[in-house]
Amino acid sequence: MRALVSEPLESLSSQATTARGDGNSTTDADDAIALELEDVTKQYVTTTAVDDVSIQVRDGEFFTFVGPSGCGKTTTLRLIAGFEGPTAGAIRFHGEDVTGVPPEDRDIGVVFQNYALFPHMSVAENVAYGLNFVSPPGGVSKDQRVADLLELVDLEGMGDRDPDQLSGGQQQRVAIARALAPGPDILLLDEPMSALDAQLRERLRMQVKAIQQELGITTVYVTHDQEEALAISDRGAVMREGAPEQIAPPERIYRQPSTRFVAEFVGxxxxxxxxxxxxxxxxxxxxxxxxxxxxxxxxxxxxxxxxxxxxxxxxxxxxxxxxxxxxxxxxxxxxxxxxxxxxxxxxxxxxxxxxxxxxxxxxxxxxxxxxxxxxxxxxxxxxxxxxxxxxxxx
Amino acid sequence: MPETGPTPGPATGADTGDDQASRKRGPRRVRDRLERRAIALAAVGTTIILLVMFYYPVATVFVESIVVDGALTLAIFLELLRDPFYFGDLARLFAGESPLAVGADLLSSDRRLGIVGFTAYQAFLSMLLSLALGIPLAYLLARYEFPGRRTIRSLTILPFVVPSIMVAVGFVATFGENGTLNGVLRFLGLPTVSLMFSLEAILIAHAFYNAPLVARVTTAAWESVDASAIETARSLGASPLRAFRDVVAPQLYPAVLMGGALTFVFTFGTFPIVLALGGIQLATVEVFVYQLVQDLNYAEAAALAIVELVISLGVLYGYLRYEAKHTVRSRGARPLPRKPLRPPALTGRELLPRAGLAVYGVIALFVFVSPVASLIYRSIVDPGAGFTLAHYQFLIDRQATGAAFQVQPWPAIRNSLVFAAAALAISLPMGIAVSVLTTRRYRGRKLIDVVAMAPLAVSGIIVGIGLLRGPVFGFEIGTYRITMTGTIAIIAAHAVACYPFVVRTVAPGLESIDRSLLESARALGASRTRALLDVELPLVWPGVVAGAAFALAISMGEFSSTIILATGTDQYTMPVAIERFIGRRLGPATAMGVVLLVITSVSFVVIDRLGGESFGL
The missing domain is CATH 2.40.50.140 (Nucleic acid-binding proteins)
Structure with missing residues (x-):
């Protein structure tokens, strides 16, 4: 893998170095809340998938929802994305209420477990799709933006391929490039590694973390894999039955679980x-x-x-x-x-x-x-x- | 963007926050807003068309049967139910006689069935015959590999696109007094048979139509049987026959039952075939409804049509209840391997099923191939006279010299094409809108599905009468009288009849698209409509094209409502022209039938090339 962090791409990472610098920028910027869920509840006919959740994610933070299946983590991500509307509560991006805003107007990038690449488009067309609706960030051309992103995910020159010509790991990297291309505010990843084998999962995990740090993009990650959650997150929420049991950095979740459920679920x-x-x-x-x-x-x-x-x-x-x-x-x-x-x-x-x-x-x-x-x-x-x-x- | 100073938005390069804001949230243009609402607009349009062109006309017909001289009454229904002419011996039951006496009479040999009873009786026999001819075909297609298998499989879609009046002409050409069957029999020195105006002719024609449908749904179910389920049964000690009974058969029942139920409903409402092959002594309910309309007895026609609809819907409902309980779907399974048609060994076990299939092949040739072959043959060969193009010449002469009141070929072809094109232009967006609405998950989806699919269940005659008595006759809004021309009414009737087929071809495709594809497009900034146009429709394109070809073919073959709306006008179509010819001269009718066959065959080729496999029935 190309050393992404030590050799950053000029056009992609300038923001990372200016806004976040070497990690010691102003406290203002670090403490800014990029995403806020306030008393968010999602009820279905017979079940409550998300139960009165309030969470704040800081700008540039890598935040993970982890929990067993059916704990409401994916529903929470879908609420953030706007694919579903909450039954009660508010969702804010940078303090702006987006609760009723459709997903296309939310400035988000989403990566799904099954890649969800458009099978009738080439790799480059997939990555370029979001640029139909916004001009590429940084004033570069559409083609340049696509090339930059394919380089970022180590797929230079693969633009002309069809998605089904790529391996699972490559397809998922295309999906990440596609989600990042329009320059979203928030990147949402829904179990992006679950379909990959263990070795590949660990490699891609490091790659995702490196890209996230390089771009400094606020990232919300959903996984059922507690080991993955510990390895990748700045902070995480352990979910159970629609509500977070503990919201803390990985070390604290591991060393100082706040409930019996967290103690037994994580490790x-x-x-x-x-x-x-x-x-x-x-x-x-x-x-x-x-x-x-x-x-x-x-x-x-x-x-x-x-x-x-x-x-x-x-x-x-x-x-x-x-x-x-x-x-x-x-x-x-x-x-x-x-x-x-x-x-x-x-x-x-x-x-x-x-x-x-x-x-x-x-x-x-x-x-x-x-x-x-x-x-x-x-x-x-x-x-x-x-x-x-x-x-x-x- | 919030006012938090330098925007920490990621990956924006040299962008400032303000730049980004204007880049993303520029003023929405009118076109943009229109595009966002496109699906909603299409849904509203579909609703209006359905209300004005289907539900309102059908309702006016039904109202006529229960409102006499301004008073609500069930008298017409009660009279109908007690009339032995319609209900045979059952009518005595409705009239209050003891069920035991009626039951005894029904079991005796001189029972009277009445029109409704006869209709149900012939529908039941048609269903049995269709199952008998359809299931062996499914066995052949699902379990054997041979050259041309795929072609035969796709040919099973033919009944949906072949106009029923053309089948009727083909059967007259085959089984008529001077038909090809008798020609062959005479040639062989055998006694001739008279099958015309007999129940047998109707049943065979119905089987021609419906056996391929049975075969189609059963083949699909058979192919979805997981080989490992059978292997598991065998490993647990079941014999091949036992494994078939315990594992395969339960997965086939729902499909067989679906084929049977649909066949019953289709043949219960049969019209052109019985009109052409049955004669008045074998008239079914639908033919009688038509007859009553011709006699301007609308109230009784409507009441009879409602009785028919109730019975059809009852059968469909019963089937749907069964389906909901019994559907077994093993998706993504490893299918059973197909056997070669040529026996690998000359043992009884290998030869017996293949010999059975050979016998079946001869019967199938007779039922499925001979009518179409006879149609073409009779259009160019006269019994006794040999090869002739006189029938086609007749069509051309009629066009050149025919009187204005006579049915002419070119207007029929032109009307058919114009109506089909217009019906397509309306039914395609309608069908896509309904597909989008019924593949989303929300409460009340089933209801919308039923309401939108109702045109499949309501007979074309009712729609025809309703349009004639309603919009064509005119609405009164205040002091204004709004009337609709016959042309618009015919196009509307065709569009309403066609669009369920678009839904049936498009919706299953949309349903199978992973919703994360749609959500990815939305998250990348595409509106719902853009996502439909950019992602969903390109992926289900074969289904869309197949739906369009269906719509075209259904419109081209539509007979029931067209004959009502076109009577006495110059808006007759090819099927109506064939019906006019068939009464007088078989030759020109077959020639016209061949013209219709050529045009519908083109539709069929389009369907086959572009994904007939995706048809959801």
């Missing part, structure tokens, strides 16, 4: 529930964001766990006797950890290559463990108090 996780028997605020110990760290002792039935956790902003301090939900990632469970030890029975193991995922049984609960050692029978594992995260308490 493997072990979730424990138990009664808080002791609380100790470690006022002196601050985590990187400066919030207080709290030491909890939790009774989980066959033993107690010591957990050191920082409280989510807005979460009230836990009280003794209440139920706490904590999670520990499988990679943080080990047989050498001295704290929080418990003994579980090995049920099965899956060899994944670099590690093996072992399924353990403990107290009617399945425990996941990552290891490289062959295990069988009963094993004693433990985890450091800092490795656990307090999801919630009540």
């Amino acid at each position: 493997d996780n072990n979730v424990f529930e138990g009664v808080i028997t002791d609380i100790e605020r470690l006022a002196s110990a601050h985590d990187s964001r400066g919030s207080d760290t709290t030491h909890l002792t939790i009774d989980v039935g066959e033993g107690t766990f010591d957990v050191e956790t920082s409280l989510e902003p807005g979460m009230a301090a836990p009280t003794e006797g209440s139920m706490a939900t904590v999670c520990v990632r499988p990679e943080h469970l080990s047989r050498t950890a001295s704290a929080n030890q418990f003994t579980a029975r090995v049920e099965s193991a899956e060899f994944l290559g670099e590690t093996t995922r072992v399924h353990l049984q403990w107290q009617d609960q399945e425990i996941l463990l990552r290891t490289n050692d062959p295990l069988s029978g009963a094993v004693t594992v433990g985890f450091d108090p800092e490795a656990a995260h307090l999801i919630d308490w009540q």
Whole structure:
């Protein structure tokens, strides 16, 4: 792949370097809201696909909706695109209400899972189609614009081909070029990688991210693949039953899931529930964001766990006797950890290559463990108090 | 664009925000606005045409049957239902006699069927014959590979474009007293047969029409059977016959039933074939409606037509209910491999089905090929006299010297072409608009579908009477009287009859287009109409052209409403001219029939070349 970032195309990326510069431009520009959903609801006859969603996407941000099928992520994208109208609520682009505006007047680029290339047009005609309705940005000719975009997606000289002469990955890159050609405000991608095989998916993922950064275009991405969501996003919303469970950058979603659903949907996780028997605020110990760290002792039935956790902003301090939900990632469970030890029975193991995922049984609960050692029978594992995260308490 | 200083809009190069705003949202021109509303305008136009040229005229006919001297009454219906002339022994049931006595009489040999009973009886027999001739053809086309298979498959579309009056002439030429069948029999020294004005002739003619339809829908269903479903059944221990019964047959029933139901409805409303082949003693409901109209007895004609419509719609409704419950569709399946027609081994198992198909081939030749061959043959050969062009000469002479009141060939050809072109110009946009509206998903879509497809179910005679008694006679708006010329009425009747066929060819294509293609175009800045013109129509173009060819052929062959509207005027078309000739001279009728055959064949070739396969029936 051509190094897109280190060798930017003059006509395509000048805006990226002027407006966003080296990433330290004015706070005004960085904080501008490109897209806002306010109390958006979409109801169908029997179901509520999107349930009172409010989200703000910043200018130039790569924002991802991730969740299982039927969680409303694709409907949300279709509402943003204007293919469907919300039952209630407002959608704004740069503060301007576009709720009733038809898709052709919204300044958007859309890329679908199945590429949706016009089969009766050549690659170049596909890319040029949107330029029938606006003049090419930057004052270049239509042909030049098409050539620039094909170069951007590494398909120089392929303009005369028919879409069905291209591989799936190439077709999807044509679709991306076509969506970008008119210079849209917002790029919307609906599961664009799902039809591709795993290797290609990872390569195209990097390419999409590089193009997005080069152009600085506000991008909304929909995927059911949590790994993809973590890898590509600046920020994301984990959706469930039509509403976001958590809206945060990928690291936070992974390390500090705000609900049990997020903890279990994003990556493997072990979730424990138990009664808080002791609380100790470690006022002196601050985590990187400066919030207080709290030491909890939790009774989980066959033993107690010591957990050191920082409280989510807005979460009230836990009280003794209440139920706490904590999670520990499988990679943080080990047989050498001295704290929080418990003994579980090995049920099965899956060899994944670099590690093996072992399924353990403990107290009617399945425990996941990552290891490289062959295990069988009963094993004693433990985890450091800092490795656990307090999801919630009540 | 918001006023956030330097526009962070992506990929705009040296553009400033203001430039971009003007680039994107320039003032909308009038043409632009018109274009955005084009589909809505076409829909409104379609609605108006349907209301004025179909629903209003048909309603006036129906009103006439329930309003007598300004009072609402069902007397005409009750009289009709109790009249043994129409309902035979069933009429006694409606008159209040005991069902047991009526039932016993119906089972006895001297039962009376009445006109309606006879119509249903012949429709039922026609359906059985069509199924008997159609299903073997489907088996041949779906399961065997042989040269010419594709051609035969596309020929099954022929009945839709062949004018029924032409089929009638072909049958007279084949089965008439001096027809080719008797000619062959005489040549072989066998006794001649008299099939004219017999039920058999009508049934064979109906089978000629409808067996290919049965074959068509059944073949399509058979081809969509997934081979792996049968392989699964076989691997689980089912014999080939058992696998057929359990896996294939259930997927064929709905198609066979659809073919049967449509055949029943079509033959129940049959008109030109019975008019030409049946004579008055074998008249069906539709012929009687025509007769009553000729006698100016509109109220009874309308009442009878309503009875006919109710029965037809009842059958269709029953079928649709069944279809909704039983449709099995395995899309994108791996189809069954076709067997070669030449037996790979001389075993009974290989030879038996092929021998059956050979017998079928002879019968099919007789039913499907001989009428058309006879039509051409009789137009150039006179029994006893040998080869002659006298019949064509007659057409030319009639044109040159015929009196004004006589039916002349050229006006018939010219009228047919003009009406067909005008009907096409109207029905194509109507059909496309309705296709767009009925392929979108929204509540009430089914209702619109039914309302828009109603012209398929209402007989042409009713539409003809309605247009004659309604718009042609005139509306009164205030003190103004608006009348419509016969020409406009005929074109309207043709357009209304044609456009459902455009919908049937275009809508399935539109339905199968991935909606993300349309949405991509919209997101790239195309209006709904532009997306239709740029993306959807080019992709379903074969369907559009096929629909246009259908419309042309249907208009050219339309008989029922035209004969009502053209009676006593000089707006007669080719089918009407053939009907006029057929009563007096068979020769000129066959010559005229050949002219019509040539013109409709051109339509057929167009359909075949440009995607007859996409026809959605």
